[in-house]
Amino acid sequence: MKPIMAIAATTVGEAIRRRVLLVILLVGLFFVMAAPGLSVLSARQELTVLKSLVLGVIQLTSAVIAIVLTVYMLPNEIERRTIYTILSKPVLRWQFLVGKYLGAVAALGIMMSLMTVVMLLMFVIQVQVRDFNRLSELVQGPAMFFVQMSLLAAVGIFFSTFVSPLVNFFLTGGIYMMGSLFNPMFETMASNPNMSGFAKNAAWLVNAMLPNFADFNIQNRIINPESVIQNPMVHYMNLTVYGLIYIAVLLIAGILVFDRREV
């Protein structure tokens, strides 16, 4: 456990020092803070649009950070040859990979927390939302995005074990898009009477295999409080468990690939 934590801590430090990530973060923070400038709509609509914009910006920024952070993770270590000094010590390859992943997730968590705090401050100071329940509802969005982005980071780490950063960028982005899209697509296919049974089964299989990022998009009921859901906490727990299991799948697959890779 100790080597994993040491690698994770180093990764967090590296991530925070990377200028490209800080620039993305600053752009995200700017948009979060600038969002209340759109005070042209009706009181309720203003809040609805504001929440959709702010949560959207946090999600988008986090996705870009998660991808950029992870696609370079292993290739950079290999390119700079720093991986040799690490692996020459009593550190197993799986420990290195898991440490790198945990470091990336921790850095992501720090950046997302910062954006969430700014969002809350913006709602408290500028929009005068002082109700604790409403603020805690708002936090549920970024909390689920964090699980979503941790899963996205796992996808990035998995691909970084065997493809170049540029290819990885598009692969991870593509998987994110497909994972966001496949649920509605599958549902359309399932309800289409003209689809063959084979195609429906194939769609079912792909839907069960792909990481479904759409599941974590719970912001709609935060933006529109009139749309209620039964037992939201149970649903969020299920989502988190699902996310963790899928992260485990990707990390194990990454470990298996990385174990055999010549470095």
Added chain:
Amino acid sequence: MKRRKNWLIGLLICFVAQGAMHRGAVYPTWKKYDMPKTTGIAVGLDPGQLLAAMAGFRELVAGILWVKADSFFDSGNYDAVLPLIRLVTWLDPHQLDVYATGMWHIGYNFTDEESRSDRRYLPAAIALGKEGAKQNPNTYEMFFETGWLWYHKIDDQYERAVGYFEESAKRKDMLQARHNLLANAYQRSGQVDKALELYYKLYDEADTRFADDGVFQARQIRDTIENNLDTLIVRMIQRGYFAQERKDGSFETGPYDVNPPFDVGYSVKLTVEEPKVVRFEGTWNVLPVGTRIRVVLKDANFPHSIAGGADWDWGDEIVMDPDANLTFMQDQFYVKNRRFNKKIDMSRDPTIYPFTSDEYIVEYYYNPRSAAAHMQDKFGFNGEGIADSNFLNTEVRPGQRVIFAQMKLTRDQLLRRGKYRDEVPVVMTKNFKQSSTEVRGSEDMIVVPNLRTIEKKPEAKPKAPVLSKPRANPIAG
């Protein structure tokens, strides 16, 4: 080798577990609550917006588009708002304000140069409301908004408004004060008993709430309901509603305000003064102000046409661009000193009034259910107190006595073409008499009863026998 085998077993277990978790626990909840219920690709999104929407940022794109719609609205570019409303509701079907604002915008804001609504948009407004209600069944708002459109804008077929208001009243989040509107809709749909029942129920609830809370607002709501309840009971008594219900002949002989029915003496003359410019002159023997007689000019084959208008519920499809070949004009005559005289100019709005049909119908329609309360005091809840020698009609709205007249015009007449280039087209009812606007003697004036004058009320006699159908072809010209 053994360690690798263990990793593989772990991978397999986790993979199966994630699939089971997704299909068993996560996906059903997503399908129930988060699945977009509108399908298909939204034509109109630019590639970037479509990509963002596909990548799970539907709400973000919806928010940006709605801000854009708002700026179009402020600049008066109403046409540009329409596709954005559709896109936003497609992207985020839970944005109630977009549905509600969209309905209002489509239903009310498209007007001609004389501020008459372009009613060809109403089917789209209703379809949008229906979709909003379907997408947001947990909240009362879209049911209420759709009901309001029927109640206020369409102002006819009140049973439709009642249906939506009843649905909205089933939702727990319905604002207390808005329940009163259901009682009003009941009255206008002829279900006066139900209105009374509802007021009693609302009063009991409000009284309990006031006893529990003791706050001013609760008392205010209770007192308002009490006032509405008292007023309704007085009206039911004075308009002979209870006597009618007894069916023992007491209504026919009793001194109720609606007895005897008053002949309104409706007559009208239509003159096409210039191409697409029509003047209406006519009589209405009711002296107090407040009468609004509906006039409709529409294609003879206007879709879903009904007497005095159209049935505006054309289905679930939201078609934002009305058929450019349809003509439908609706306005009202305001009666002053028992006469009306109104010029309607449709020449300045060729897109709203294209006049592409060969034949047109002009309808005049007065429904006591839509009348102001002081008119209803004489005419009754369902027109019991209204009569007309020529145009009383009990068929176009079953169970009601309304005033209804119809005329036909040709395209040549309206556009002053062919032989009408020099000859002014005039169509009038046979009973129309050109006269001055001065009030004649008091013998043919209606005295609208009220609580103070009821004792002094002169015995008005009907000017003409009460007919259930108009006489054969009372329209001349």
